Amino acid sequence: xxxxxxxxxxxxxxxxxxxxxxxxxxxxxxxxxxxxxxxxxxxxxxxxxxxxxxxxxxxxxxxxxxxxxxxxxxxxxxxxxxxxxxxxxxxxxxxxxxxxxxxxxxxxxxxxxx
Amino acid sequence: xxxxxxxxxxxxxxxxxxxxxxxxxxxxxxxxxxxxxxxxxxxxxxxxxxxxxxxxxxxxxxxxxxxxxxxxxxxxxxxxxxxxxxxxxxxxxxxxxxxxxxxxxxxxxxxxxx
Numbered sequence: 001x002x003x004x005x006x007x008x009x010x011x012x013x014x015x016x017x018x019x020x021x022x023x024x025x026x027x028x029x030x031x032x033x034x035x036x037x038x039x040x041x042x043x044x045x046x047x048x049x050x051x052x053x054x055x056x057x058x059x060x061x062x063x064x065x066x067x068x069x070x071x072x073x074x075x076x077x078x079x080x081x082x083x084x085x086x087x088x089x090x091x092x093x094x095x096x097x098x099x100x101x102x103x104x105x106x107x108x109x110x111x112x113x114x
Numbered sequence: 115x116x117x118x119x120x121x122x123x124x125x126x127x128x129x130x131x132x133x134x135x136x137x138x139x140x141x142x143x144x145x146x147x148x149x150x151x152x153x154x155x156x157x158x159x160x161x162x163x164x165x166x167x168x169x170x171x172x173x174x175x176x177x178x179x180x181x182x183x184x185x186x187x188x189x190x191x192x193x194x195x196x197x198x199x200x201x202x203x204x205x206x207x208x209x210x211x212x213x214x215x216x217x218x219x220x221x222x223x224x225x226x227x228x
Contacts (some may be wrong), residue, residue, distance in 0.1 A: 031214050040123075042204060042220035043158075050214060058215075090157055100146045100165035100206035103216055105157035 003027045004106035006091050012112045019078040020107050023091030025071075031094035032074040033103060034058075034066060036087040043090065049074055081113045116141045116219040120219035121140045131177045133177075135222050137205035140186060147206040148216065149179055155200045159204075164188060175199070205218050207222050 003026035008057055023032060031100075035050040045058030047066040055066050063085060065077045078085055088110050091101040121136040139145055146165050150158040162173025162190045163198075169181045179190045188205060209215040 005200065031155045033215075040220065043218045045215060048215065092216060093160075097214065099214075100159050100163070102148055102163055104149075108155075 002063055004091055006089075006106040006109050009107065009108060010110045012114065013114055015082060016080050019081050019111065019113075020087065021089055021091075021105060023074045023076070024080070025074075026095050027093075028071050029093045029095050030070065030071075030097070031084055031103075033092040034059065034064075034074065034076045034083075035092065036041070036053045036089050037098070037108075038092060046076065046089075060062065060090045083113050086113045087111060116145070116209055117218045118205050118218045118219035120203075120205050120209050120222050122222055123220065124223050124225065126184050126225040126227060127195045129197055131169055133190070133195045133199065133222065133224065135190040135203050135205075137179075137188045137190065138186050139188060139205070141207055141210065143210050144149050147179075148179065148206045148208075149173065149177070149188075149190050150204045150206065151175075152204065152221075158204060161190070164187060195224075195226045197226050197228065200224055 005024045007022045034046040037078040044060045049055045049068045068077045079094050088108050090108045091106040094103045119138045148163045149161040152158045162171045164171050164181045172178045177192045185200045202221045204221045205219040206216040
Protein backbone atom coordinates (compact mmCIF):
# COMPACT_ATOMS: atom_id res chain seq x y z
CA UNK A 1 0.00 0.00 0.00
CA UNK A 2 1.60 3.26 -1.15
CA UNK A 3 -0.56 5.41 1.15
CA UNK A 4 -2.12 7.43 -1.69
CA UNK A 5 -5.73 8.58 -1.63
CA UNK A 6 -7.37 10.26 -4.59
CA UNK A 7 -10.64 12.15 -4.23
CA UNK A 8 -13.20 12.12 -5.58
CA UNK A 9 -13.08 8.70 -7.21
CA UNK A 10 -15.79 9.61 -9.70
CA UNK A 11 -17.10 12.95 -10.85
CA UNK A 12 -19.51 14.12 -13.53
CA UNK A 13 -19.64 17.80 -14.30
CA UNK A 14 -20.53 20.23 -17.06
CA UNK A 15 -18.39 22.05 -19.57
CA UNK A 16 -17.10 25.37 -18.27
CA UNK A 17 -17.18 24.51 -14.59
CA UNK A 18 -14.05 24.43 -12.42
CA UNK A 19 -12.94 21.06 -11.09
CA UNK A 20 -10.34 20.21 -8.46
CA UNK A 21 -8.95 16.75 -7.88
CA UNK A 22 -7.03 15.92 -4.75
CA UNK A 23 -4.16 13.56 -4.14
CA UNK A 24 -3.23 12.89 -0.55
CA UNK A 25 -0.25 10.87 0.64
CA UNK A 26 0.51 9.76 4.16
CA UNK A 27 4.28 9.21 3.95
CA UNK A 28 5.76 12.68 3.25
CA UNK A 29 7.35 11.73 -0.05
CA UNK A 30 8.93 14.53 -2.01
CA UNK A 31 7.82 13.73 -5.54
CA UNK A 32 4.21 13.71 -6.72
CA UNK A 33 2.74 13.42 -10.22
CA UNK A 34 -0.54 13.82 -12.06
CA UNK A 35 -1.26 11.73 -15.17
CA UNK A 36 -4.21 11.26 -17.43
CA UNK A 37 -5.00 7.93 -19.07
CA UNK A 38 -6.88 7.72 -22.34
CA UNK A 39 -7.41 4.76 -24.68
CA UNK A 40 -4.60 4.50 -27.20
CA UNK A 41 -2.44 7.07 -25.42
CA UNK A 42 -1.28 5.26 -22.32
CA UNK A 43 -0.34 7.54 -19.45
CA UNK A 44 0.57 11.12 -20.13
CA UNK A 45 2.14 13.40 -17.55
CA UNK A 46 0.20 16.58 -16.78
CA UNK A 47 2.21 18.19 -13.97
CA UNK A 48 4.57 17.07 -11.27
CA UNK A 49 5.99 18.36 -8.02
CA UNK A 50 9.37 17.95 -6.39
CA UNK A 51 8.50 19.69 -3.16
CA UNK A 52 6.19 22.17 -1.49
CA UNK A 53 5.48 25.01 -3.92
CA UNK A 54 7.83 23.42 -6.48
CA UNK A 55 5.98 22.22 -9.55
CA UNK A 56 6.66 21.79 -13.24
CA UNK A 57 4.75 21.07 -16.41
CA UNK A 58 4.45 17.73 -18.12
CA UNK A 59 3.64 16.95 -21.73
CA UNK A 60 -0.10 17.75 -21.58
CA UNK A 61 -0.32 20.66 -19.13
CA UNK A 62 -2.52 23.04 -21.16
CA UNK A 63 -5.82 23.67 -19.37
CA UNK A 64 -4.54 22.35 -16.04
CA UNK A 65 -2.95 23.95 -13.00
CA UNK A 66 -1.59 22.42 -9.82
CA UNK A 67 -0.78 23.47 -6.30
CA UNK A 68 1.18 21.94 -3.48
CA UNK A 69 1.03 23.96 -0.28
CA UNK A 70 1.66 20.97 1.96
CA UNK A 71 3.87 17.93 1.44
CA UNK A 72 0.96 15.54 1.68
CA UNK A 73 -1.44 17.17 -0.78
CA UNK A 74 -1.15 17.76 -4.53
CA UNK A 75 -4.15 19.38 -6.16
CA UNK A 76 -5.02 19.34 -9.86
CA UNK A 77 -7.39 22.03 -11.10
CA UNK A 78 -9.26 22.33 -14.36
CA UNK A 79 -10.14 26.03 -14.39
CA UNK A 80 -12.86 25.65 -17.02
CA UNK A 81 -13.47 22.02 -17.87
CA UNK A 82 -13.86 20.93 -21.48
CA UNK A 83 -15.14 17.64 -22.90
CA UNK A 84 -11.61 16.80 -24.07
CA UNK A 85 -10.58 16.59 -20.44
CA UNK A 86 -12.88 13.63 -19.85
CA UNK A 87 -10.41 11.00 -18.72
CA UNK A 88 -9.14 8.89 -15.86
CA UNK A 89 -6.66 10.80 -13.73
CA UNK A 90 -3.94 9.13 -11.70
CA UNK A 91 -1.76 10.50 -9.00
CA UNK A 92 1.63 8.95 -8.31
CA UNK A 93 4.32 9.39 -5.72
CA UNK A 94 7.98 8.60 -5.74
CA UNK A 95 9.55 7.64 -2.48
CA UNK A 96 13.18 8.42 -3.22
CA UNK A 97 15.28 10.49 -5.56
CA UNK A 98 17.01 8.69 -8.40
CA UNK A 99 16.21 7.37 -11.87
CA UNK A 100 16.04 3.80 -10.60
CA UNK A 101 13.28 4.51 -8.13
CA UNK A 102 9.75 3.56 -9.24
CA UNK A 103 6.59 5.59 -8.96
CA UNK A 104 3.60 4.28 -7.02
CA UNK A 105 0.08 5.01 -8.13
CA UNK A 106 -3.27 5.82 -6.59
CA UNK A 107 -6.51 4.19 -7.69
CA UNK A 108 -7.55 7.00 -10.02
CA UNK A 109 -10.36 9.49 -10.49
CA UNK A 110 -12.80 8.96 -13.33
CA UNK A 111 -13.88 12.39 -14.59
CA UNK A 112 -16.68 12.89 -17.10
CA UNK A 113 -17.37 16.33 -18.55
CA UNK A 114 -20.66 16.69 -20.34
CA UNK B 115 14.68 12.01 -25.72
CA UNK B 116 13.60 8.70 -24.39
CA UNK B 117 10.74 6.72 -25.81
CA UNK B 118 9.09 3.36 -25.26
CA UNK B 119 7.40 1.22 -27.88
CA UNK B 120 5.17 -1.66 -26.92
CA UNK B 121 4.53 -3.90 -29.88
CA UNK B 122 0.94 -5.06 -29.96
CA UNK B 123 -1.77 -3.12 -28.22
CA UNK B 124 -3.66 -6.38 -27.67
CA UNK B 125 -2.25 -9.85 -27.01
CA UNK B 126 -4.37 -12.95 -26.57
CA UNK B 127 -3.11 -16.26 -25.15
CA UNK B 128 -4.64 -19.47 -23.90
CA UNK B 129 -4.51 -20.38 -20.25
CA UNK B 130 -1.27 -22.25 -19.62
CA UNK B 131 0.50 -20.78 -22.65
CA UNK B 132 3.60 -18.61 -22.66
CA UNK B 133 3.04 -14.89 -22.20
CA UNK B 134 5.38 -12.58 -24.12
CA UNK B 135 4.83 -8.83 -24.05
CA UNK B 136 7.29 -6.76 -26.02
CA UNK B 137 8.94 -3.50 -25.03
CA UNK B 138 11.63 -1.59 -26.89
CA UNK B 139 13.13 1.61 -25.62
CA UNK B 140 15.39 4.39 -26.75
CA UNK B 141 17.70 6.20 -24.37
CA UNK B 142 21.00 7.98 -24.77
CA UNK B 143 22.03 7.11 -21.21
CA UNK B 144 21.95 3.74 -19.42
CA UNK B 145 18.25 3.09 -18.91
CA UNK B 146 16.24 2.21 -15.88
CA UNK B 147 13.20 0.21 -16.97
CA UNK B 148 9.94 -0.75 -15.33
CA UNK B 149 6.94 -2.93 -16.01
CA UNK B 150 3.60 -2.08 -14.45
CA UNK B 151 0.29 -3.97 -14.47
CA UNK B 152 -3.16 -2.41 -14.33
CA UNK B 153 -6.21 -4.47 -13.47
CA UNK B 154 -9.64 -3.12 -14.42
CA UNK B 155 -10.67 -0.02 -12.47
CA UNK B 156 -7.43 0.07 -10.53
CA UNK B 157 -4.19 2.02 -10.53
CA UNK B 158 -0.86 0.80 -11.85
CA UNK B 159 1.07 -1.71 -9.78
CA UNK B 160 4.81 -2.25 -10.12
CA UNK B 161 5.64 -5.70 -11.52
CA UNK B 162 9.41 -5.41 -11.74
CA UNK B 163 12.25 -3.03 -12.46
CA UNK B 164 15.67 -3.13 -14.10
CA UNK B 165 18.34 -0.99 -12.49
CA UNK B 166 21.50 -2.56 -14.00
CA UNK B 167 22.16 -5.10 -11.22
CA UNK B 168 21.13 -8.11 -13.33
CA UNK B 169 19.86 -8.47 -16.88
CA UNK B 170 17.20 -11.03 -15.93
CA UNK B 171 14.76 -9.50 -13.49
CA UNK B 172 12.14 -11.47 -11.60
CA UNK B 173 8.95 -9.80 -10.53
CA UNK B 174 5.71 -10.59 -8.80
CA UNK B 175 3.13 -13.15 -9.95
CA UNK B 176 5.70 -15.26 -11.81
CA UNK B 177 6.66 -12.61 -14.36
CA UNK B 178 10.20 -11.88 -15.43
CA UNK B 179 11.89 -9.60 -17.94
CA UNK B 180 15.25 -9.68 -19.66
CA UNK B 181 17.23 -6.56 -20.48
CA UNK B 182 19.02 -6.83 -23.83
CA UNK B 183 21.13 -3.79 -24.54
CA UNK B 184 22.03 -4.85 -28.09
CA UNK B 185 18.35 -5.10 -28.97
CA UNK B 186 17.24 -2.16 -26.78
CA UNK B 187 14.54 -4.45 -25.45
CA UNK B 188 13.00 -5.34 -22.12
CA UNK B 189 10.38 -7.97 -22.92
CA UNK B 190 8.09 -9.35 -20.23
CA UNK B 191 7.44 -13.09 -20.02
CA UNK B 192 5.58 -15.64 -17.96
CA UNK B 193 5.89 -19.36 -18.70
CA UNK B 194 2.25 -20.24 -18.08
CA UNK B 195 -0.62 -17.77 -18.28
CA UNK B 196 -3.35 -17.75 -15.68
CA UNK B 197 -6.80 -16.26 -16.04
CA UNK B 198 -5.91 -13.76 -13.33
CA UNK B 199 -3.13 -12.34 -15.56
CA UNK B 200 -5.70 -10.64 -17.77
CA UNK B 201 -4.88 -6.95 -17.44
CA UNK B 202 -3.13 -4.08 -19.18
CA UNK B 203 0.65 -3.93 -18.99
CA UNK B 204 2.80 -0.84 -19.29
CA UNK B 205 6.52 -0.55 -19.92
CA UNK B 206 8.31 2.62 -18.78
CA UNK B 207 11.80 4.12 -18.90
CA UNK B 208 13.28 6.74 -16.61
CA UNK B 209 13.70 10.11 -18.23
CA UNK B 210 17.16 11.56 -18.62
CA UNK B 211 18.52 14.71 -17.09
CA UNK B 212 17.60 14.17 -13.48
CA UNK B 213 13.95 15.08 -14.01
CA UNK B 214 12.62 12.21 -11.87
CA UNK B 215 10.01 11.43 -14.54
CA UNK B 216 8.96 8.24 -16.30
CA UNK B 217 8.16 7.83 -19.98
CA UNK B 218 5.45 5.22 -20.57
CA UNK B 219 4.58 3.05 -23.51
CA UNK B 220 0.99 3.00 -24.69
CA UNK B 221 0.24 -0.31 -23.04
CA UNK B 222 -0.61 -3.87 -24.05
CA UNK B 223 -3.90 -5.42 -23.06
CA UNK B 224 -3.53 -9.11 -22.29
CA UNK B 225 -6.49 -11.43 -22.70
CA UNK B 226 -6.29 -14.99 -21.36
CA UNK B 227 -8.67 -17.49 -22.92
CA UNK B 228 -9.82 -20.60 -21.07
